[in-house]
Amino acid sequence: MSHTAPPVPINEMERLLSLSEFDIDYSDHxxxxxxxxxxxxxxTGTKISLVNLIDSLTQWTISNYGLDLDQMLREDSVCQYTIMETDHFEIDDLSLDxxxxxxxxxxxxxxxxxxYGIPLKTSTGLNxxxxxxxxxxxxxxxxxxxxxxxxxxDEIVARLKTYKVxxxxxxxxxxxxxxQKKVAHDIRGPLGGIVGLAQIIRDQGDSNQMDEVLEFINLIHKSGNSILDLAEEILESHKEKGPVAPSVNAKENEFNLAVFKDKLEKLYGPQAKHKNVSFNVFTTPLTEKVPFAKNKLLQITGxxxxxxxxxxxxxxxVRVDLRLIIDPNWPALQILVKDTGVGMSQEAITAILSGTASSTEGTGGEQGFGFGLALVKHLVDSLExxxxxxxxxxxxxxxxxxxPQNM
Known part of the structure; x- marks a missing residue:
């Protein structure tokens, strides 16, 4: 299937990195x-307006007016040409082009x-x-x-920056x-020991007639108990409110395997349907409600x-398996993406992992932009x-x- 070569900015990798820094959930804005x-x-007196963000393969319409549109292949979009421009891109009649x-x-x-399109430009000049x-x-x-x-x-980019902050x-x-939660756990053990020891010394103190020592131990006992109560209070508050501050809605901002699965299905289900590919996301039920940071996860997995x-x-x-590995030595989030596609040679795998991969076309004639997997490798490395x-x-x-996860 022949295609006109897609336009790709000369700074495409930097552009994608800049977009990934915003860490945007494309379905949430x-x-x-x-x-x-x-x-x-x-x-402008037009019937339709779209706010589009463009990643390596997809144009994401994060908001719209006059046309209910969520996404399309980047190669099908007009805005892929707009991000090549410094000022604007205009077509009088698309049917004649x-x-x-x-x-x-x-x-x-x-x-x-x-x-008529205007690039969404960051402060560093990346569209x-x-x-x-x-x-x-x-x-x-x-x-x-x-x-x-x-x-x-400009206001759209400013709001994206505000969201990022x-x-x-x-x-x-x-x-x-x-x-704070870890500190509470850490002090409970030693303080419990101090209080227990003080209790023993105090109980034995009467027979030894150590009045002054007894008074001192009594103070230690009271202080230890008060700190122990404080630690218990902190732990109980976390059980009730979760690991975010009371001023933040915990349920609204909590990210876990169940939420991750739902977002991936919502974002990439339409792409699977468009190409008639079976798409399923699986989680481990025992850990699917355990909260963790969502930092760059949608960009990597997407x-x-x-x-x-x-x-x-x-x-x-295409099958996705999401697992939380609860290992005290190295707790980790594991993401497996498995497909029944054309496969890859060992040379291609080595090129991707070393950052020297080039672009190829997909099975449906999709243009390959050659930057998606390079971006994934970079983001994974940045997260250690x-x-x-x-x-x-x-x-x-x-x-x-x-x-790795900080759990």
Missing amino acids: YETFKDLAKLAAKV DRFKNKFYVTGDPKVRYY IGALCVLDQEQKSLDPEKIELLKIIA MEGLKSKLLEAKQT NLISNSMKFTPEGGE GTMNITSEPGKGTTFEINL
Whole structure:
């Protein structure tokens, strides 16, 4: 199947790293940007507006107005061209452009014709996505409207930055609470011993007539008991409230295997359906409610899943196993992504693990951008984890990720 070569920014790896730093759950921000998406359409007088973020293989519509759209293959999007630009990208009539005239959104509903896109640019000049407006009729946007559109695009990036800061603060708060919990556990043992010893000395003190020593031991006993009560109180509060501060809604912010599974199914189920690939996510029931940090997990696992779907033919299967390994020496989150795809040679595996992999096309003709697995390797390394790949050409590939956990 022939394709026009997809546009890829020269700084694509840096661009993907910048996007991954925001650590965004693509399914969780509709309300965050709903007002800005609507404003963009109203300002420009267009019927449709989309807020899109573009990763290695997928365009994620994190909010929209006038068109209920969640995602599409990057190679099918118009915004893949917008992120190549420094200012904007405009098409008067998509149906007259060879790059877009056969796309589903041009030939079928909503039969869009006009497109205007502004890159979503970070402070370091990297285009992580695009704010675009579309219409069934050709439009002409005057400079004032374009300037307002750019202001809206800047506000979208500003909100993403704010979200990133807030998530960082929540993470630090969680770490502080976990440290507090460990301290409580650690002091209970020795304090219990001190209180027990003081009890024995006090009980024997009457016969020894050690009045002054007895008074001193009594004080130790009282102080020890009060600290022991405090430790017990801290532990009990954690049982009731979980490992986050009372001011933060624990259930809303808690991330565990069950939540992880639900998000992966929601995000990548549509891709599987589009390609007619069976997609299943499994967890270990005994540990699926144990909370852990979600740092970069959706980016790591999502890129592996998209890659597996890319190289798995129609009727094949992609399976994900999520496990928490409760090992006192090295507690870890294990992520297994297994597919029944075309498989990989040992040379290709070595290239990925050494960071020298190149791009290839998928089984459905999907363009390979060659950066998804490189990004995964980088993120896993940054989290001090391990990545292993086993494969047999023609039979499939299994990716195994192990990430240490602070539990």
